[in-house]
Amino acid sequence: MPQRVVIVGGGFGGLTVAKRLKGADVDITLIDRTNHHLFQPLLYQVATGGLSPADIASPIRFVLRRQRNVRVIEDTVIDIAADYVTTATGTIPFDHLIVATGATHHYFGNDHWEQNAPGLKTLPDATRLRAKILEAFENAERTGSADMTFLVVGGGPTGVEMAGAIAETARHTLRRDFRKIDPSAARVLLVEAADRILGAYPVSLSAKAEAQLAGLGVEVWTSALVTKIDDGSVTLRRGDREEQLMTVATVWAAGVKASPLGEALVPLGAELDRAGRVKVSPELTVPGHPSIYVIGDLAAVSTNDEPVPGVAPAAMQMGSYVADRIRGRTSKLFRYRNKGNLATIGRSAGIADFGWIRFAGFPAWMAWLGIHIFFLIGFQNRLLVMIQWAWNYVTRNRSARLIVRYDE
């Protein structure tokens, strides 16, 4: 009888395990809460109207439709035992389990901030944020109020991309659309608690990114700590000074914490780190359970004495490694290879760090674009996103600027 492999989560990690087990004599069950694989690195484009949800998401069962040894189930895993998982609708036994449920927002003990400063992890997050940003302009046009501050909290790649895209939208995309207000007068503020943005990059690239953001009209405040978020205002501390800013929309991009499913592994003996990630062995297993793997953003592991970052390439490398172990093709320890970091800033700028070479500006943007389109799942998505991108580039258009309310 073939071994039963259960994968929880259809993100970059989980999907890689499934695909890498193609043709293997195993029975795979992939469980996800949603019906789609989501290309999270492009979520900010959905949130700013550049792309549609279907451009960056594919039904998981469609991606795996030709792989006969996988069954995909849309369900929620609520508990994990040593040899079966419990979902909202039943139990599923396994010989090998891969937990790959990723990460969610982290408000550092201020969960009530979420309502007024939503984060960006899922499609509903993105379309809600899109509605909120566009609604701010609509409100201003309706009331004639000219005072508009958009605030992005967190100077990591997501925050930088969001701030750049909002500034582009205000300065260019919406330029002709309003009569009472001038959208380009909107203020876009990027706030970072550390002393520079993009802390994972070399100092020289951080400086270049800051200059590129300034060119787009984004104000960058470093060493600025958010102390309070209300509906319509944010309080910041810089040095000894505390300051309250009136805002029309606030975006949270300041922190992530691991999926709560990590806690279900604690009764099996797993330890969690401060961000809720599961401390795994060098084989990516839960200590004492050689058949329970944790991969992707949910896993805390170091290789070469460096913590493996919570990025898509790391999740995919972990996924490949685990599939190889299950097939008996490797008995080595997991080792992460950093192939480079890229971030984009607005329409045609960015920074790139491939270790052996670092560059910024248009070439970095092109590299970012090429790599991201290449890794989009599904040929049609790639084609459509490429056309959309070319069109947006030429026209500075963001045609998916829909405000859709689901609570009406």
Added chain:
Amino acid sequence: MPQRVVIVGGGFGGLTVAKRLKGADVDITLIDRTNHHLFQPLLYQVATGGLSPADIASPIRFVLRRQRNVRVIEDTVIDIAADYVTTATGTIPFDHLIVATGATHHYFGNDHWEQNAPGLKTLPDATRLRAKILEAFENAERTGSADMTFLVVGGGPTGVEMAGAIAETARHTLRRDFRKIDPSAARVLLVEAADRILGAYPVSLSAKAEAQLAGLGVEVWTSALVTKIDDGSVTLRRGDREEQLMTVATVWAAGVKASPLGEALVPLGAELDRAGRVKVSPELTVPGHPSIYVIGDLAAVSTNDEPVPGVAPAAMQMGSYVADRIRGRTSKLFRYRNKGNLATIGRSAGIADFGWIRFAGFPAWMAWLGIHIFFLIGFQNRLLVMIQWAWNYVTRNRSARLIVRYDE
């Protein structure tokens, strides 16, 4: 001082008035509850995953961005007086008013049916319906239950298009995607109270449409009256027999009634017909108010002794007429010219009735496609929808098959 023109509603009628007043010495305010013009004839494609919301909707202010005499406001009109309208946020005076707020679903006194048999008029309707249809297959795969009946109530163009698209999805698009169930075994039922479907078309075309639907695997029940709709079942009466059917998803396409804003015109002396439409004069005005026009699906008017149908071309013709009157370019009465009717059935069939010529099958489908793409607002939409359609045609793909829940 230029005359103040207020247009309520950015559908086919309202948008045509605004565009046709381009360059006129008037001050136009266009008010809509949403920020987008919606191409309703293609909503069923969003509901079945063939297109994304942004493919069939454009921000109204984007469509009119180059027309300096229009201001677009996202707001809700709640009352109408003789020379001003009241919105949720204030009052707006007018010299000319055009009310063009269209129609909504009609459950014939059974509004509680809406929850279990949603209709299809807005983008949230379409994405909710999409989730409901796809969720039915997901539930079946999870539980292994093979019994699946989709029921579409109403044999007009929308019902026929929905039934055809659901059958296509089940028979072809999803064919490889599941392991426990066979999607092509799903039953798709189209139920019509009259003795034939597509009653607005000649008898010969109704028969052809029925044959084409049968070819797609849709069962058509005519002279069948819905008497009860519950969560998971529908009760039908055919002749003397009453029958209860278990259903996994029910779609309501059986009737429309006019927008409730018509009632705001009653205190000004307007009369409403049984469907809530405003009985307008041959100049499309509210009797006694020569500067208040009602157009589109909200207007009840006959020309050449025939009631003007609630279709997009009629709304656009009314819009042009009203704009011409405001510019003083016509003093004639409104006259509707029927340029033809088209309906599509599944992937490559349809029926066409242009009066002087009637045809069915692939040519009708091509005519339908060409005309619909031509009238899509915005060049980019047209291009992308064409590519998407070509791709879908070749691959029978429906890549926008996302289940997105907004209540989580």
